[in-house]
Amino acid sequence: MKISxxxxxxxxxxxxxxxxxxxxxxxxxxxxxxxxxxxEGQEMKRNVELxxxxxxxxxGLLGKRVEIVVExxxxxxxxxxLAAQRLTTRGVVAVVGTYGSAVTEATQAILDEAGIxxxxxxxxxxxxxxxxxxxxxxxxxRDDEQGRVGAAVLEKGGAKxxxxxxxxxxxxxGLADEIAATLRAHRANVVFxxxxxxxxxxxxxxxxxxxxxxxxxxxxxxxxxxxxLLLKQKRQMGWKVPFIGGDAVxxxxxxxxxxxxxxxGFRFLxxxxxxxxxxxxxxxxxxxxxxxxxxxxxxxxxxxAADGFRVIAKAIETSRSTDPDxxxxxxxxxxxxxxxxxxxxxxxxxxxxxxxxxxxxxxxxSGSFVLQK
Amino acid sequence: MEQFFQQLTNGLAVGSIYALIxxxxxxxxxxxxxxxxxxxxxFSLGAYLGLTLLTSFALQGRLGLALGLLVLAVMVMGLxxxxxxxxxxxxxxxxRDSPRLSAxxxxxxxxxFLQNAxxxxxxxxxxxxxxxxxxxxxxxLGLDVPVMRIxxxxxxxxxxxxxxxxxxxxxxxxxxxxxxIDQDAxxxxxxxxxxxxxxxxxxxxxxxxxxxxxxxxYYGQVGFTMGWSYGMKAFTAAILGGIGNIPGAMVGxxxxxxxxAFGAAYLSLAWKxxxxxxxxxxxxxxxxxxxxxxxxxxxx
Numbered sequence: 165m166k167i168s169x170x171x172x173x174x175x176x177x178x179x180x181x182x183x184x185x186x187x188x189x190x191x192x193x194x195x196x197x198x199x200x201x202x203x204e205g206q207e208m209k210r211n212v213e214l215x216x217x218x219x220x221x222x223x224g225l226l227g228k229r230v231e232i233v234v235e236x237x238x239x240x241x242x243x244x245x246l247a248a249q250r251l252t253t254r255g256v257v258a259v260v261g262t263y264g265s266a267v268t269e270a271t272q273a274i275l276d277e278a279g280i281x282x283x284x285x286x287x288x289x290x291x292x293x294x295x296x297x298x299x300x301x302x303x304x305x306r307d308d309e310q311g312r313v314g315a316a317v318l319e320k321g322g323a324k325x326x327x328x329x330x331x332x333x334x335x336x337x338g339l340a341d342e343i344a345a346t347l348r349a350h351r352a353n354v355v356f357x358x359x360x361x362x363x364x365x366x367x368x369x370x371x372x373x374x375x376x377x378x379x380x381x382x383x384x385x386x387x388x389x390x391x392x393l394l395l396k397q398k399r400q401m402g403w404k405v406p407f408i409g410g411d412a413v414x415x416x417x418x419x420x421x422x423x424x425x426x427x428x429g430f431r432f433l434x435x436x437x438x439x440x441x442x443x444x445x446x447x448x449x450x451x452x453x454x455x456x457x458x459x460x461x462x463x464x465x466x467x468x469a470a471d472g473f474r475v476i477a478k479a480i481e482t483s484r485s486t487d488p489d490x491x492x493x494x495x496x497x498x499x500x501x502x503x504x505x506x507x508x509x510x511x512x513x514x515x516x517x518x519x520x521x522x523x524x525x526x527x528x529x530s531g532s533f534v535l536q537k
Numbered sequence: 538m539e540q541f542f543q544q545l546t547n548g549l550a551v552g553s554i555y556a557l558i559x560x561x562x563x564x565x566x567x568x569x570x571x572x573x574x575x576x577x578x579x580f581s582l583g584a585y586l587g588l589t590l591l592t593s594f595a596l597q598g599r600l601g602l603a604l605g606l607l608v609l610a611v612m613v614m615g616l617x618x619x620x621x622x623x624x625x626x627x628x629x630x631x632x633r634d635s636p637r638l639s640a641x642x643x644x645x646x647x648x649x650f651l652q653n654a655x656x657x658x659x660x661x662x663x664x665x666x667x668x669x670x671x672x673x674x675x676x677x678l679g680l681d682v683p684v685m686r687i688x689x690x691x692x693x694x695x696x697x698x699x700x701x702x703x704x705x706x707x708x709x710x711x712x713x714x715x716x717x718i719d720q721d722a723x724x725x726x727x728x729x730x731x732x733x734x735x736x737x738x739x740x741x742x743x744x745x746x747x748x749x750x751x752x753x754x755y756y757g758q759v760g761f762t763m764g765w766s767y768g769m770k771a772f773t774a775a776i777l778g779g780i781g782n783i784p785g786a787m788v789g790x791x792x793x794x795x796x797x798a799f800g801a802a803y804l805s806l807a808w809k810x811x812x813x814x815x816x817x818x819x820x821x822x823x824x825x826x827x828x829x830x831x832x833x834x835x836x837x
Contacts, residue, residue, distance in 0.1 A: 369548070
């Protein structure tokens with residue numbers, strides 16, 4: 165069933181392709197339409213197809229209509245490399261996607277060798293852009309950016325004595341290391357750096373130890389279950405020092421575990437959720453998305469795919485060409501604060517997005533997550 | 538010095554929970570020479586059942602907080618006792634005369650079964666107890682100690698003391714001790730050994746389930762894997778004190794809690810568990826039968 169459907173879709177696309185080949189600009193979309201990330205992939209597809217339809221309603225690109233060629237990567241590197249190979253034979257000038265870092269990594273070399281510009285939307289692993297591929301870009305931040313933003317938030321808060329707590333997981337320890345490195349480079353005073361054991365219930369011994377270090381602020385880089393318990397037990401101790409968390413605490417269960425009173429005032433870093441996107445363009449876009457699909461976009465990564473499509477369209481329009489080297493010229497240095505839905509977009513020479521995507525959220529007394537301006 | 542006393546109360550609170558769970562391991566071992574690996578999962582089951590009963594009956598609202606919680610505790614402990622008896626009947630009694638290893642494997646199987654059943658019934662996400670306990674704290678030795686923490690320690694101590702008196706002073710307790718020393722001789726003296734074993738599987742799981750309820754009420758967050766880490770620590774505590782020895786389980790639990798708290802306070806947090814288990818290894822090298830020793834004359 166699935167295969168036959170896919171064949172049917174492919175046949176339709178091929179029919180369109182051959183009929184319109186002469187007067188269409190093809191942009192590929194590689195997304196996990198099936199598999200465990202299918203909800204992300206479906207949303208990427210909705211975003212990009214909506215934008216392509218809008219672009220065509222405005223007369224397309226360079227006088228030609230835009231055609232989206234969708235390939236399913238299944239959230240799996242092997243499927244993805246086959247999908248990328250298929251895209252190279254379909255005459256696409258650029259590819260949006262994909263979501264998972266390991267999945268994107270399996271496609272990078274294939275697309276780069278074929279001279280196709282790729283703009284990934286959810287792949288945050290640092291190494292992807294450290295390879296210095298010529299045609300690879302991404303609209304999402306890198307894992308190490310959160311560390312820099314975290315350090316900046318701590319310094320801006322004016323804390324003199326900073327405590328960092330992680331849970332020894334690769335992600336949380338990496339983030340804590342990154343923050344500590346930035347803080348130490350700025351000669352800030354890190355008075356505490358240690359890990360708790362996740363999945364325990366009683367963190368009072370750790371909180372007591374933390375308290376003895378007399379920090380002005382504590383940054384916990386781990387996940388929401390532990391963060392919730394820490395906040396609850398901190399309140400039970402009657403300790404008032406503010407806590408800040410990383411994006412792994414962005415889960416409504418945090419407030420359930422901690423209780424509203426203990427969670428109120430807790431701040432954390434996270435990419436904005438689509439409902440909090442604040443530019444006029446983004447608001448208009450969310451409205452038209454709601455009109456087309458009956459609901460607002462729920463994932464920021466879908467909107468980052470939309471931004472991927474828009475920078476490609478912008479580069480094609482600015483360079484009046486589909487030549488990958490000319491597209492790169494526009495993308496690197498030629499964008500100059502392009503107004504993306506997720507904020508201003510520009511790329512550096514590695515293909516990483518310049519500027520901060522992470523925002524600060526605060527838990528309100530009623531227990532909801534409120535974006536801080 | 539303030540940190541020292543603070544960590545002392547932290548260690549006692551965690552340690553009394555470990556001790557309460559350790560009793561279940563040690564009693565079963567005393568009578569059957571079996572490590573009941575499913576005991577930690579009976580503890581999680583107690584925490585989940587407590588949550589269900591608490592949210593569906595809301596007894597604390599009808600009977601007042603203290604009485605409501607007491608009734609809740611009796612209900613949870615009763616239900617877990619029933620599960621314990623069924624577990625013994627289904628998973629352990631058929632293997633009573635088989636090699637010891639078969640019973641251990643059966644215990645592991647029961648543990649995996651209970652853990653997965655919990656996950657399938659309640660879901661893999663963390664569940665949260667409603668906040669019904671008072672948040673007050675009193676000043677003791679110059680530091681603020683939450684009242685509920687003292688209550689947790691007191692409840693655990695009362696339960697342990699009650700068990701000790703029961704085993705030492707009552708006829709049934711004497712029968713239990715006799716069965717622990719020698720099952721065959723005990724049955725020749727007219728003691729119904731099956732009844733004793735059933736009683737052990739009433740009391741041990743009931744205490745474990747009670748500990749689960751206590752943890753749920755006090756810490757608020759319950760997950761289906763919580764029985765594993767608590768079970769490991771409690772098992773360690775039982776061995777530390779001398780497995781099969783009831784006062785040993787209490788001493789071992791409190792000691793393990795204190796070692797963890799002071800390890801976290803004065804050494805590294807991340808190495809807290811490594812430190813606690815390092816102490817275990819050291820003690821076992823010096824005293825292979827545990828601190829109070831596996832009593833040779835009476836195992837329970």
